[in-house]
Amino acid sequence: MNRKVIGKIISYSVATFGLLLVAIGVALSIISNLGTAPLSCPSYVVAGIWGLSVGNWTIIINTSYILIQLAVLRSQFKLKYLMQILASLVFGYLIDFSLFCLNWLHPTTFVFRFGLIILSCFITALGISIEVVARAWMLSAEMTVYAFTKVIHKPFGNIKIVMDSSLVAISSLIAFILFRNPFGFGEYTGFADILLGKTEGVVIGLGTLVSALVTGWMMRFTDPIGNKIMDSIIDKFILIQETE
Numbered sequence: 001m002n003r004k005v006i007g008k009i010i011s012y013s014v015a016t017f018g019l020l021l022v023a024i025g026v027a028l029s030i031i032s033n034l035g036t037a038p039l040s041c042p043s044y045v046v047a048g049i050w051g052l053s054v055g056n057w058t059i060i061i062n063t064s065y066i067l068i069q070l071a072v073l074r075s076q077f078k079l080k081y082l083m084q085i086l087a088s089l090v091f092g093y094l095i096d097f098s099l100f101c102l103n104w105l106h107p108t109t110f111v112f113r114f115g116l117i118i119l120s121c122f123i124t125a126l127g128i129s130i131e132v133v134a135r136a137w138m139l140s141a142e143m144t145v146y147a148f149t150k151v152i153h154k155p156f157g158n159i160k161i162v163m164d165s166s167l168v169a170i171s172s173l174i175a176f177i178l179f180r181n182p183f184g185f186g187e188y189t190g191f192a193d194i195l196l197g198k199t200e201g202v203v204i205g206l207g208t209l210v211s212a213l214v215t216g217w218m219m220r221f222t223d224p225i226g227n228k229i230m231d232s233i234i235d236k237f238i239l240i241q242e243t244e
Contacts, residue, residue, distance in 0.1 A: 025037060025123040028105075035206060039167065044057075063088050113197045130230070
């Protein structure tokens with residue numbers, strides 16, 4: 001197997017690890033019941049009324065983002081970007097798998113719930129940073145952010161904050177139309193209960209706001225970690241090649 005092929009395998013393996021981290025971050029935000037990560041808000045809202053899982057809806061919605069990229073990038077859209085479809089499939093199943101593996105978590109206090117949100121933000125930011133530096137496949141949502149970054153020349157983290165906030169607003173509108181509850185698919189029992197996670201089915205809440213604002217900011221710290229991880233893997237790969 002030549003060096004180029006091995007390099008591709010390494011890149012996609014690292015990117016898949018990044019996808020796994022983001023999926024874990026999404027699962028933790030759902031379990032917190034303080035509001036899901038912006039990335040998963042639309043999927044979680046519609047999963048509350050239609051039978052498909054959050055992971056399956058994530059596959060459908062993430063794939064639709066490719067249409068936005070086509071409109072933004074136009075002639076700059078490359079055929080290899082269609083790999084996002086496969087990445088979306090992997091990511092959707094990883095979300096369902098993460099939810100299954102973490103179903104033993106039952107946070108009962110606000111401090112525990114909020115701690116899960118902060119952990120979710122960090123793990124998600126690190127996963128996205130690793131995806132970006134791996135230069136293999138990226139999630140459609142993140143690739144859409146990258147598309148806008150490429151066209152309007154603004155920092156990735158800043159555009160991510162704008163996109164996350166937009167997803168939250170759209171999800172709130174969908175929730176209101178479907179359930180007459182702008183915060184999720186559970187029964188609306190008061191804003192205080194939503195804020196503290198005492199109402200089941202909270203899709204948009206304090207945790208969502210924190211995720212929308214903090215995840216992009218945390219990437220300032222996780223980007224160097226992602227670069228260091230990738231550089232370390234590349235250095236080891238080169239060392240293995242030189243000793244063969």
